[in-house]
Each structure stands twice: as C-alpha cells, then as structure tokens.
Amino acid sequence: MAESSRSKPLTRENVQKAHELIKQYVHLTPVLTCTTIDSVASTPRSPEALKGTQWEGQTPAKPKFRFFFKCENYQKIGAFKARGAFHALTQLSDEELARGVVTHSSGNHAQALALAARTKGITAHIVMPTISTPSKIAGTKGYGANVLFSGSTSEEREAVVVDVIKKTGAILVPPYDHPDIILGQGTMALELEQQAKDLLAMSHISVNRDQKQTLDAVIAPLGGGGMLSGVATALQGTGIRVFGAEPSFEGANDGQLGLAAGKRIPSVKTLTIADGLRTPVGEIPWIVISDKSKVKGVYSVTEEHIKAAMKLVLERMKVFVEPSAVVGLAVCMFDEDFRRIAEREGGEGGWNMGVVLSGGNTTVEAIGKLFQTSTAQAERAEGVVGKDGEKVAENVAG
Template sequence: MADPLKSPPLTCPSVLTAHEKIKGFIHVTPVLRCTYLDDLASSKVGAFKVRGAFHAVRRLMEEEGWEENGGRVRGVVTHSSGNHAQALALAAKTMGIPAHIVMPTISMPSKIAATQGYGAKVIFSGSTSVEREAKVEEVIKETGATLVPPYDHPDIILGQGTLGIELQEQASEMIREQGREKGLDAIIAPCGGGGMLSGTALSCEGTGIFVFGVEPSFGGADDCKRGIEQGKRIESVKSLTIADGLRTPVGVYPWSIIYERKLVREMFSVGEEEIKKALRLVLERMKVVVEPSAVVGLAVALFDEGFRRMVEREGGEEGWDLGIVFSGGNVGIEALRGLFPAS
C-alpha cells in the first residue's frame, strides 16, 4: 500500500486531516454515558415507563390544592414488581416526594434493591392481585398517598405517548438526511396493558402514520387482538409467554383509544420461536441487550406473512418507512442462557 515514508507525519493535525478524509464514510461512534457506572442517581433514564410516571407525578403536583392538602408529605403509591415500580420511585425521588411501592414477596431481589435504591419505601404483599390491591388500600389509609397505576390512566398514557413524538422527530430527520422529504409511514408498538400502544397511537393521530399493535400469541397473551375480533375487551390473561412484559390484559383507557376510537389500525401476534429468532438478531447484529418483550414488533415485521404482504401491497416498490418500538432491557445473562440453551 501507500509507502509509509510518504504517509503524513504522525501528528494530531494529520489525524484531523484523516478525519476529514473518511468522515463521509463512517458513523460517528456514539459516546454513551452510563449513570449506573458513574454511580450517580441520575434523574434521566431511558425506559419508557418513566415517561408515564414522570408525567403522572407532574400532573398530580399541579392539581389544585395538592400542596395545601399535604401531597408533598403523603406522596404516591403503586403495586408493581417490574419497571413501573422503579419508574415511579425515580419520578417521586426527583420531585422530592415519598413513594410507597407494594411488591410481592417473591419479586426478584435485584428489582427490590433497585426500587429501594431510588429511595422508595418497599412494602411486601402476597402475589395475587387481590392481595396486592388490599395492601395498597392499607398503605393509602395509613399514609394518604395517591395511587399511580401502571398504565390504565390518561396521564400515564399521555406520558408514554411522548415516545411516539420523539420517534417521529428522529425518524423524519433520518429520512431527510437521505434526501427525502417525508415522515414515517407506520409505527409498530408492543401491547401489554396498552399504555404505550395507545399513547403512541395518540401521538400519531391526524399525521397519517399507521399504528399497529403487537402481542405474543402464546397462552392467549394476544388478548387485545382477540378482544377486537369478538368486539369486547378481554379482562384476564394467564399466559407464561417469554415476553413477560406483555402478559397483562389491555386496560380500559387504552382499549378506548385502540378499539373504540380505532386509532390502532390492526393488531398482530407472533409465536415464541419468532420472538427468540428476533431476539437473537438484535443481540448479535444490533448489539443491544433487550428482553423478549422488546422484540415482538420486530418479530412481526420480519416473520408475519400477513404483515409483510400488507407492506408489499401498500408500500409498493418503495416499501414503508417503518418505526418499531423496542422497549424493555430487563434481562440478565442467566435469563439469556435460559432462553438460548446449549443445543
């Protein structure tokens, strides 16, 4: 190759010149700040659940008489063994109010520790929803805390919907960089309780962007899809799908947006093997650690024949610019080993 003796001198200005020469060809490598490694209790986290929790807490604090009625001392309460517990704990800590989180005794120790790490008071309960709700009632009686549910409330839905705003903005910018002046054609979002899906649907109202919801089919976790088919919301789900963040039945407010207002065009569901295939692709090719729930939308986009035919039919030669929401990174190495056992 180029004779080393003719190379530019090995100096900093030569590196700058090299950068000019190649920067049209390379991605800027992103610099990541990791608050965990910084050992900082940062008030910024990426999880989508946080959007709902922050919005709900802000709205609560703006309520007339909240301060006068002792809201700052009474704080908030919820029951959750997962992301919502941590999200609400963080939102409350950031706003300087107490959070009481009811968690089943059998919750993962790491999740209990994380919730306590955000300064929340963890109260243990049995694991059935009856036991959990009874304990919440107890806490409310004792402390006067306000209940912040995980998904079935307008303020939560509006908060989750901000994800759709950001996705639209960033995608439009990416498309513009390719010299095309348009936005996304469609967005796929996963549906558990439906807070994020319905929030995303609201964020797309009137934009012409189609919104599709996706669920795992295993064990009947596709309750929203089945509910739409029978014209009635399904209120209970008992699936053990690996997409464990999507085992929840869709809530009343989300249902009103998804089904009654028809802001979600169609629901799709996908099997466990497709979810695993998509998960492997994301881990190995995109190099991002996510949980099975996060890749259900990708699994539909890649493997669902009906979805693919629709895109071919409607998108034509150009195809669609499709945004897929990935949400949830709660997976450890042990869980991954369980999902992909040695063959």
C-alpha cells in the same frame, strides 16, 4: 392519583404538552437504523417456512422495510415507563405530591415511579409480593422507595395498597390504565416522528430521492396498552399508521383476540417469555386501541419468532433488549398478514417503519437460559438472518 375524569383528554396536543413537561426528566432516546435487519425483513420468507402455519401454500409476501428503531431500552430505568411516571407526577398538586404516591408492581413501573418520586423529593410506596426476586426488591429500594410486602395474589396486593392509602393519604399511580400515564408514554412517538424525519433528510439514508421523507407506520408492543394507546394518541392526524404487537403464547394476544371478538378480554394467564406483556389490555387503553381510526390492527407472534428477532437485535444491531421489546420487529419479520399489508400499501418504495424497542431490563443469565434450550431453532433463525453482516447504526442527537 388524579381522577381520570380530571385528566386531560387523549389528544396529540396533550401529548405535546406532556412532552414539554417531562423532557427535562427523561432521555431523548436514540433512533437507530440497521441495514442488515432491513434486508432480512425485506426478503420474502421461503414457502417452507410457511409450512404448518395458516399461510401454508400462499405466495410469501414481498414487503420492503426501512426500520427506525426507537431505543427506549436507553431510557431512564431501562424502559419507557419513566415517561408515564414522570408525567403522572407533573399532574398532581403540591398538596397531593406531599402525600406521596403508591403503586403495586414488581416490574419497570415500580422503578419508574420510585425514580420520579425521588426526583420530585416525595415518597413512593411500592407494594411488592414477598416472593419477588431480591435483585428487584433491592433495585426498587435503590431508587429510594419505601418497599412494602404483600402476598402474591392481586387481592392481597391491593389490600396493602388500600392500607397504605388509608394510613398516608398517598395517591395511587397505576401502571397503564390512566390518561396521564398514556399521555406520558405517547411522548416517545413525537420524538420518533421527528428523529426519523431528520434521519431521512440525511442523504446517505434516503438514496432514492423520490422516497417519502416521513414515517409510514409505527409498531409498538401491547401489554396493558399504556404505550400503544399513547403512541396512537400522539400520532393522530399525522397519517402515520399505528399497529400493535403481542405474543401469542397461552393467550397473551388478548388484544388481538378481543378485537376479533369485539370485546376487551379482562384477564390473561400466560407465561410468555415477553414478560412485560403478560397483562390484559386496560380499560382506558382499550378505548383507543379498539378505535380503527387510531390503531390499524394488532398482530401476534410465537415465542420462537420473538427469540429470532431478539437474537437479530442483540447480535447484529448490538443493542441489548428484553424479549418484550422485539415483538414489533417479530411481527414485521414473520406475520404474513402484516407483511402483505406492508407490501400492498408500501408498494415499490416500501415503508419507513418505526419500531419501538420498549426496554432492556434483562440479564445475561436470562439470555443464556432463553437460547440454551433451543440451539437448533436459534441456528435456524440465524439462517434467516442471511450472510451479509454489514450493519449501520446511526444516532440522532437532540
């Protein structure tokens, strides 16, 4: 792939340029709102719910949220990764494109790169572990990729990638640790900013005329960090606060822990249900994420909180998402530190809060398994939801 040193600097202007380049290839995904979820998250948690947490005994925070959900589950391949992959290819010369591209991934990035390559009429070599599920292999092949198999350790996979590069001259396109990818992912934030503005300008949403007509903050999931650093880059200078959200299970909150320690954590081993967020933050994303002027903070949530947020989005918004997609909403609902900041800074009017729903690539069987093991907790979560089932889903057309 284009060497990082050759890439454009990480600026809002360069995200805007990236958007011009990719918008013919990717969907302008809708921004949805949901009064039920606003109302649930704007209700203080009960003192009982805080028992056994670090907030036990504190007065529950009273933030007010009007959420704007950026639905990247409706993006091509079912996740935001299409943005970065398409942008990366626009940065290659014709000579480079002719050599083809290569990556090792069994997830959304593999499918995104395969789709982008097919669209450009070039070859994508995707290295996948032999043990990958047949449906993922078939899915990637379905986009016309040349799938190669390797052992499952990262050394084994990288050896196959090196071999492909040696034989074909293919350009490596990494999943997140590259400026071209980051600039591509950031494009979602430009859209969200404008779509929220359009929705707020519609009278039936901004009942209160004194209300701010722009976003106050955006929260996005943090795995490798391509998306969060892209969003923060896109929103620089806008005054919109940017936050990251991680699962806390088995140290998946390496971003949060790294920020506390003042040092990036280079490896993570976790089996959080938010399987898109099991990777450590990459080196280039880290530069952006550890800059307080760009990312205000990173928060983490438990597996049960992720499930409760997911149940809410599925059942009340009727939007099909994967667990990784809802960690931002879970932070808004359950992290008292975050909620206290929103209460203090949002004041009476509350916050217009952008929440990135990053993808929807899961199955009914996986959902069944997820919610079958904890019916009691799911019911408790339902209690949190409240009684008022009224729901608004608004769509913004381009």
